[in-house]
Amino acid sequence: MKHLLSIADLGRDGIEELLRLTDSFVEVSERSIPKVPALRGRTVVSLFYEDSTRTRLSFETAAKRLSADTMSFSVGSSSVNKGESLRDTVETIHAMGVDAVVVRHKSSGVPWQIASWIDASIINAGDGWHEHPTQALLDCYTIRAELGRPISDLHVAIVGDIKHSRVARSNVLALTLLGARVTLVGPDTLLPPSLEGWGVDVSGDLDDVLPKCDVVYLLRMQLERQHEALVPSLREYSSRFGLDRARVERLPEHALVMHPGPMNRGVEIAADVADLPRAVITQQVRNGVAVRMAVLYQLLGSGASLG
Amino acid sequence: MKHLLSIADLGRDGIEELLRLTDSFVEVSERSIPKVPALRGRTVVSLFYEDSTRTRLSFETAAKRLSADTMSFSVGSSSVNKGESLRDTVETIHAMGVDAVVVRHKSSGVPWQIASWIDASIINAGDGWHEHPTQALLDCYTIRAELGRPISDLHVAIVGDIKHSRVARSNVLALTLLGARVTLVGPDTLLPPSLEGWGVDVSGDLDDVLPKCDVVYLLRMQLERQHEALVPSLREYSSRFGLDRARVERLPEHALVMHPGPMNRGVEIAADVADLPRAVITQQVRNGVAVRMAVLYQLLGSGASLG
Amino acid sequence: MKHLLSIADLGRDGIEELLRLTDSFVEVSERSIPKVPALRGRTVVSLFYEDSTRTRLSFETAAKRLSADTMSFSVGSSSVNKGESLRDTVETIHAMGVDAVVVRHKSSGVPWQIASWIDASIINAGDGWHEHPTQALLDCYTIRAELGRPISDLHVAIVGDIKHSRVARSNVLALTLLGARVTLVGPDTLLPPSLEGWGVDVSGDLDDVLPKCDVVYLLRMQLERQHEALVPSLREYSSRFGLDRARVERLPEHALVMHPGPMNRGVEIAADVADLPRAVITQQVRNGVAVRMAVLYQLLGSGASLG
Numbered sequence: 043m044k045h046l047l048s049i050a051d052l053g054r055d056g057i058e059e060l061l062r063l064t065d066s067f068v069e070v071s072e073r074s075i076p077k078v079p080a081l082r083g084r085t086v087v088s089l090f091y092e093d094s095t096r097t098r099l100s101f102e103t104a105a106k107r108l109s110a111d112t113m114s115f116s117v118g119s120s121s122v123n124k125g126e127s128l129r130d131t132v133e134t135i136h137a138m139g140v141d142a143v144v145v146r147h148k149s150s151g152v153p154w155q156i157a158s159w160i161d162a163s164i165i166n167a168g169d170g171w172h173e174h175p176t177q178a179l180l181d182c183y184t185i186r187a188e189l190g191r192p193i194s195d196l197h198v199a200i201v202g203d204i205k206h207s208r209v210a211r212s213n214v215l216a217l218t219l220l221g222a223r224v225t226l227v228g229p230d231t232l233l234p235p236s237l238e239g240w241g242v243d244v245s246g247d248l249d250d251v252l253p254k255c256d257v258v259y260l261l262r263m264q265l266e267r268q269h270e271a272l273v274p275s276l277r278e279y280s281s282r283f284g285l286d287r288a289r290v291e292r293l294p295e296h297a298l299v300m301h302p303g304p305m306n307r308g309v310e311i312a313a314d315v316a317d318l319p320r321a322v323i324t325q326q327v328r329n330g331v332a333v334r335m336a337v338l339y340q341l342l343g344s345g346a347s348l349g
Numbered sequence: 350m351k352h353l354l355s356i357a358d359l360g361r362d363g364i365e366e367l368l369r370l371t372d373s374f375v376e377v378s379e380r381s382i383p384k385v386p387a388l389r390g391r392t393v394v395s396l397f398y399e400d401s402t403r404t405r406l407s408f409e410t411a412a413k414r415l416s417a418d419t420m421s422f423s424v425g426s427s428s429v430n431k432g433e434s435l436r437d438t439v440e441t442i443h444a445m446g447v448d449a450v451v452v453r454h455k456s457s458g459v460p461w462q463i464a465s466w467i468d469a470s471i472i473n474a475g476d477g478w479h480e481h482p483t484q485a486l487l488d489c490y491t492i493r494a495e496l497g498r499p500i501s502d503l504h505v506a507i508v509g510d511i512k513h514s515r516v517a518r519s520n521v522l523a524l525t526l527l528g529a530r531v532t533l534v535g536p537d538t539l540l541p542p543s544l545e546g547w548g549v550d551v552s553g554d555l556d557d558v559l560p561k562c563d564v565v566y567l568l569r570m571q572l573e574r575q576h577e578a579l580v581p582s583l584r585e586y587s588s589r590f591g592l593d594r595a596r597v598e599r600l601p602e603h604a605l606v607m608h609p610g611p612m613n614r615g616v617e618i619a620a621d622v623a624d625l626p627r628a629v630i631t632q633q634v635r636n637g638v639a640v641r642m643a644v645l646y647q648l649l650g651s652g653a654s655l656g
Numbered sequence: 657m658k659h660l661l662s663i664a665d666l667g668r669d670g671i672e673e674l675l676r677l678t679d680s681f682v683e684v685s686e687r688s689i690p691k692v693p694a695l696r697g698r699t700v701v702s703l704f705y706e707d708s709t710r711t712r713l714s715f716e717t718a719a720k721r722l723s724a725d726t727m728s729f730s731v732g733s734s735s736v737n738k739g740e741s742l743r744d745t746v747e748t749i750h751a752m753g754v755d756a757v758v759v760r761h762k763s764s765g766v767p768w769q770i771a772s773w774i775d776a777s778i779i780n781a782g783d784g785w786h787e788h789p790t791q792a793l794l795d796c797y798t799i800r801a802e803l804g805r806p807i808s809d810l811h812v813a814i815v816g817d818i819k820h821s822r823v824a825r826s827n828v829l830a831l832t833l834l835g836a837r838v839t840l841v842g843p844d845t846l847l848p849p850s851l852e853g854w855g856v857d858v859s860g861d862l863d864d865v866l867p868k869c870d871v872v873y874l875l876r877m878q879l880e881r882q883h884e885a886l887v888p889s890l891r892e893y894s895s896r897f898g899l900d901r902a903r904v905e906r907l908p909e910h911a912l913v914m915h916p917g918p919m920n921r922g923v924e925i926a927a928d929v930a931d932l933p934r935a936v937i938t939q940q941v942r943n944g945v946a947v948r949m950a951v952l953y954q955l956l957g958s959g960a961s962l963g
Contacts, residue, residue: 071446075390083689085717096441099420103392103445106418111720113713126918130930134710134917137941138717139685303441304433316437327444378753382697403748406727410699410752413725610748611740623744634751 081110104334178212194221202261387653388417411641485519501528509568695724718948792826808835816875
C-alpha cells in the first residue's frame with residue numbers, strides 16, 4: 043500500500059488490517075511516553091487548501107508520536123496566492139524531500155492527481171464531496187471498540203446532508219464493506235440524486251429509524267444550506283432531523299450517538315445529547331490519532347519496530 | 350500543583366518555589382545545548398484566542414527546551430470560526446492527547462472553565478483584564494536577580510492603564526504577597542473603581558513617586574484608550590505619565606525600568622529610555638523562558654531529572 | 657563566518673567552500689534517515705516580513721535535518737501589528753535564546769541592521785531588491801552539478817525584470833565571481849539605470865542570445881509591472897521575452913532552463929517548457945535544502961560531526 047486515497051481502494055481486507063494495526067497504536071498512546079521512533083527522519087507535510095485545524099492537528103500529532111518531522115503548508119500564506127499551479131506547488135514540496143503528503147482540497151480527485159505527479163505517499167484528508175477515508179476508519183474503529191460486536195451485525199443510520207458529505211460517502215463505503223446495514227436519513231434535497239449501487243436504505247423519517255439502530259451518526263449541518271434554500275430553515279431542519287432528548291429515548295439502550303465534529307449544538311444535535319455517555323464524540327477524536335498513526339506507519343514505516 | 354491559573358492561588362510559598370526552580374532553568378538555558386529531556390513524550394498545546402506571538406513563542410520555546418512536543422491552535426484558522434463552542438474545541442484538543450493547555454482568552458475566567466472540563470494542566474497566559482501569572486513571575490524573578498535584594502525591601506511603582514491590565518493585577522498580587530510596597534500611578538480614568546483590599550498606594554503624580562522607587566514598571570498604553578476618551582490624547586498622557594530622560598533623573602541610581610512589551614516607544618516610554626542599562630526589558634524576556642520552563646516542569650515533570 | 661548577508665561579502669572562496677560543503681549535505685539528504693545531530697539544541701527562527709512559504713519551508717527543513725529547533729515568526733500575527741519597532745521585535749526574539757535568524761524584509765539592508773543589534777547569526781533570505789544569497793548559491797550548485805563543468809567556462813543569460821530582482825543581483829555577483837560570462841536580457845524599462853561595475857553584457861534580443869548560452873535563467877514576472885506600465889502587456893512581454901518551444905530550439909542541446917519559482921506558466925515560461933528534462937527547476941528546490949543545511953552548519957555547527 044503506497045497511498046490512502048479512498049475506502050474503495052482499501053477494500054474489506056485493507057480496512058480490517060488498518061483497524062487491527064490501530065489497536066497497537068491505541069496501546070502506544072496509553073504509554074507514559076506515547077511515542078515510538080518508527081518514522082524517525084521521515085517528513086510528513088500537511089497541504090490544506092481548506093481550513094481544518096482539527097484534522098490537521100490530528101495528523102500532525104500522529105506523525106510526531108511516530109517521531110516523524112512535520113511541515114504545514116496552508117493556503118493562506120503560500121505561493122498559491124501568487125498564482126502558482128497546484129502541480130508546481132506539489133512538485134516544489136516534493137523536491138524538498140517529503141515522504142508523505144496529507145492533502146485536503148475542495149475539488150474531488152485532487153489526491154489522485156497529486157499521486158500521479160510525485161513519488162510520495164498521498165493521504166486523502168478530504169477531497170470535495172467525495173471521500174475522507176481516515177474519518178471512516180476512525181468511525182469504524184470507534185463503533186467496534188465501543189459496542190464490542192462485529193460491524194457486520196450492526197445497523198447504522200447516517201443523518202443529515204448526505205449529498206454534500208465526504209464523511210457520509212466514506213462511511214457508507216466502509217460500513218457496507220464490513221457488512222453493516224446502513225440507512226441514510228435526511229430531506230430529499232440533501233440526498234444524492236441517485237443511490238444506485240450504494241447498498242443502503244433511505245428514509246425521510248428519523249423517528250421511524252431510531253428504534254432499529256445500533257449507531258446514529260449525525261452529520262454536521264452546513265449553515266449555508268439554508269441560504270441555498272436546500273432546507274426551509276435550521277429550526278425546521280432541527281425539528282425533523284435534529285437529535286434531541288425525546289428522540290434519544292427511541293434508541294435501543296446500547297445505541298451510540300456519533301458526530302465527526304465540529305458540532306452545531308442545537309442544530310443537528312441538542313446540546314444535552316452531545317454530553318450523554320452514549321455520545322462517543324471525544325472517543326472518535328482520540329481514536330482518530332491512533333488510526334492516523336496506523337495509516338502513516340503502514341505507508342511509511344513497514345518493518346520499523348514499535349519498541 | 351496541577352494548574353497555574355492565578356497568582357492568588359499560588360500564594361507566597363508557591364511563588365517562592367517557582368522562583369527557586371527558575372534558577373535551575375536559567376542555568377539550563379546557559380548550557381551549550383540548552384535542552385533537557387524532562388518532558389519527552391509530553392504534549393503542550395497553545396490555545397490563543399488573542400494574538401500574542403511573543404507570549405506563545407516564549408511558552409513554545411520553554412516546552413521545546415524541556416523536549417516536549419508542541420501544538421499551536423490559534424483562532425484564525427480553527428473550527429472556532431465554524432461556530433464550535435469553546436468547550437467542544439477544548440474537549441477535541443484534549444481527546445487528541447494533550448498534557449498541558451496554555452490558554453489566552455479575552456474573557457476573564459476562561460482558564461478556570463477549561464480546567465473544570467478536562468483532565469489536563471491548564472496555564473493561564475492571560476484572561477481578559479484579570480490575570481497573567483507567568484508575566485508576574487518573570488517580573489519578580491527579574492527584579493530579584495537584577496537588584497539582588499529581597500522583594501520585601503522594595504518599592505515598585507506600576508504606571509499607566511491599571512484598570513484594563515491583567516499584567517498590573519498579577520504583579521500587584523505577586524509583589525504584595527512577597528512583601529513589596531506597591532504604588533499605582535495613572536490618571537483616575539485608568540484606575541479601577543475600587544482598590545479596596547489591593548494593599549497598594551495610589552498616586553496621580555509620577556514625578557512625586559519616582560524618587561522613592563526601586564522599580565518603575567510601565568504598562569503598555571493601548572492606543573484605543575484615546576478613542577474611548579479615557580485619556581485626552583496620547584501626547585497629554587505622555588507628558589504626564591511617560592518616562593522620559595528628565596524623569597529618569599529623578600529615580601534613585603539603582604532603580605530599574607521595566608515593561609512587559611511590546612513597547613510604544615514615545616508614548617509610555619521615551620525611545621532613549623528603553624535603551625538605558627537600567628531598562629531590563631530584554632532580561633524580562635529572557636527570564637520569561639526560564640520561568641515558563643519552571644512552570645511546565647512543575648506541572649508535568651515532577652520527578653524527571655534535569656541531567 | 658558569522659552571518660550570511662550577501663554574496664559580495666562571501667567572495668569567491670566563500671562561495672566555493674559552501675558549494676563543497678553542500679556536497680556533504682546532498683549526501684546526507686540521500687540517506688534513509690536524512691538527519692544529522694549537528695545542531696541539536698540550537699534554535700533557528702524565521703522572521704518573514706514578506707510571505708514566502710517556499711523559502712521558509714526550505715530553511716526550516718534544512719534546520720530540522722540538522723536537528724535544530726525551529727520557530728516561525730511571521731508578520732501577520734505578530735506584535736509588529738501592535739506598532740512594535742523592528743528593533744524591539746528582534747531584541748525580544750533574541751532574548752528568548754535564538755542562535756540564527758533567517759530574515760526576509762521588503763527593505764534593502766534590514767539584515768545588516770539586525771546583525772548590528774543582536775549577537776546571533778543572521779541569514780539574509782531576501783531584502784528588497786537587493787540580495788538573496790542562498791538562492792544564488794543553490795543556483796550555482798545546480799548549474800555545476802547538472803552541467804558537470806566549471807562555472808568559469810559557462811555563459812548564463814538572466815532574462816526578465818532585472819531591475820527589481822534580488823535573485824538577479826545575487827546571481828550576477830556569484831556567477832561573475834566564479835568566472836562565468838553573464839548576459840542580462842530584458843526590456844529597457846526593467847533594467848537597472850546603470851550597470852557599471854556589474855561586469856555583464858546586456859541585450860534586448862533574447863533570440864540572439866539563446867544560441868550562445870549554457871544556461872537560460874528566467875525571472876518571475878511580477879504581474880503588477882503591467883499596472884506600473886513598465887511593460888505594455890503580459891502578452892507583449894511574453895512574445896518578446898517568454899521562453900516557448902520555438903525559442904528552446906535555439907538553445908544548444910546541453911543548455912539548462914532555470915527559474916527561482918514560483919513560475920507564472922504562460923508568461924515568462926511556456927507551460928510545456930517548464931516540464932522539459934533540461935528545465936531543472938525541481939533540482940534547484942532540492943539543492944536549496946542542502947545549500948541551506950551547509951549555510952546553517954557553517955554558521956552554527958563548526959566542529960560538529962556529520963556522523
